[in-house]
Amino acid sequence: MDTPGPDIVRGRVARTKAALDPSLDGLLVTSAAHKGWLTGFTSGVFIAPGGTVLLAKSGDFYETSNVDLEECAAEIPHLQVVGYDWTAETHDERLARLIGEAGCRRVGVEAAQVTAARLAALRKSLAPGGVEVSELEPLIDPLREIKDGWEVEQIRAANRASAEAFAAILPLLRPGATEWAVSAALENELRVRGHGSAKLAFQSIVASGPRSSLPHASVTDRAFAVGDLVTFDFGATWNGYCADVTRTLVIGRASARQRALHESVVAGLDAGIAAVGAGLTFAACSEAAFAPIRAAGFGEYLAHGLGHGIGLEIHEGPRIETKGDKTFAAGMVVTIEPGAYIPGWGGVRVEDDALVTAAGREVLTFCGARELLEV
């Protein structure tokens, strides 16, 4: 596991604190991805689920059970790591004590990152000390949307690993191979070629024949048959960062309709990518991507939006909305993944990842097979 280094991580902490409403004197961070971003420590098996980051005016802390204290103290040197003996006090008792020691009177927590039950428990444990807890709009998510150079390199490397993994399983694709066996082989290749943790970006999709019309199809024992469209949606990770790639190919020779559908979707992908750039709107990008698919007569089979941000999570901001006036910003890394799905017949989705730049975009995906492969 490589980490971004202390200066980068300290910069993230500083940007987070700068974004905090000045009427608050502390921020509690509980979600795994946010904690990973703020600490640079993303490889823990459970990322110390009980651990909490407290960023306070008087100092920055990571609070965890003694169970994980040795590992966290070694991996999170830029925060004050404080443990507690779970046999003597609860997580919430320790946290209340820490917040008191840090001199906080009013702390915030992002409402989208905490359950209603957890928020109520926090308020209950902090009320006796006179500490208020405010529910906040997303604060770290918008910061995470803009990747630094180190993060872009991790996503690029995850894409390289993903491309190698897909190339490695192409020889397995033949009539009679099952979705299950092919997905197991693909996931092993992704795992072995990734780096820094055992995590895959997400459970891979291998959807064959009529099942390719299901955008989120589960993997089954179905055997590939001649004439099947097969959609592969997969991604390796590199030091915790995700790639997200989709390719669709045909077992045997493609029919004219399969070829026409695939060509229109790839034309949509190309047009969508060409419409990515700082200051350009998500809606215009979506329209650009969908236009070739509509022009080819497949518009009624568009099923979902065009893409989303990737990073430490496989789905993070921004969502590339089809309406409205939100725009790309330099440093975002997004998927562009047009797809069209004909129920009972099959579907095609093709997806690349792109870094948004001031001048436009840089494609981070190295996977071949953007043309319709016949295997």
Next chain:
Amino acid sequence: MDTPGPDIVRGRVARTKAALDPSLDGLLVTSAAHKGWLTGFTSGVFIAPGGTVLLAKSGDFYETSNVDLEECAAEIPHLQVVGYDWTAETHDERLARLIGEAGCRRVGVEAAQVTAARLAALRKSLAPGGVEVSELEPLIDPLREIKDGWEVEQIRAANRASAEAFAAILPLLRPGATEWAVSAALENELRVRGHGSAKLAFQSIVASGPRSSLPHASVTDRAFAVGDLVTFDFGATWNGYCADVTRTLVIGRASARQRALHESVVAGLDAGIAAVGAGLTFAACSEAAFAPIRAAGFGEYLAHGLGHGIGLEIHEGPRIETKGDKTFAAGMVVTIEPGAYIPGWGGVRVEDDALVTAAGREVLTFCGARELLEV
């Protein structure tokens, strides 16, 4: 993917509705594991994240975007599956319409299963229709703690697959093998030998040498050396249900201290399992398991509690608390996993899964190597 069949799933829905406060006329269920339990559909890659179950006096519904409608309608036949066109209305608009159509005036949602932001959004979208949203204590979790016979068979099968996978990688264990390579091989075996989905129960732990003293150690590139303790914590899944197994062995010959520590932990495991049974307390079971470890002089190195429930999630109720008077109930499936960790030197954890019965318990784990293997 095999599913439990409509009668079992309908029984779960009926038990859930029977547990609902009669002043409520509907229950919203949003978390993936709860939805999987109520629908029998656990294999979806994203388990249709936008989908919501509504159990109402007037009927039972699964509401999802049209993106996943085809798959959900096929897989969830015992609920009324209703879709919405995401280009025309939002998830919350559709849900508000559905709740109105179902005649609900006061719906509940488990506070531990919904973020504070989601709860606020639900209240905002339902207020115009005069529908109240109540925060509920855990309602489905306690029902899920008691497994039916079908669920026990899935956990037993996941354990068989896990035992086979561990046996398959034993030949790889030798000085110079890395945690990373061994964990990749183990996870491939777990995936191939599991059934019904590509899911692993959790990211496996392979912690060698001094890293075995970290209960939640991440996998690194560290190469095994002669004299290392190595802890493996892993589990396959079977139709979505998890196994959870831990074994610790030594590379080369064990030292006297390693042998003494391992013997005390296995004695703790045996004593803990013997103290599992309907009506027996968690605290007495924990004491029974920790006693041999304390007696051997390793009491100060106990770091965590004794175990937890498993099922559709790798961590679910009950938590085997070390204090208090809570008791086992027949049908629970729990891990018993004593461990002792000597900082900078190494640790030992050994873990089996057990079904609680009226007469005591039935061990569901088939993995060998409860004695200290030297490889």
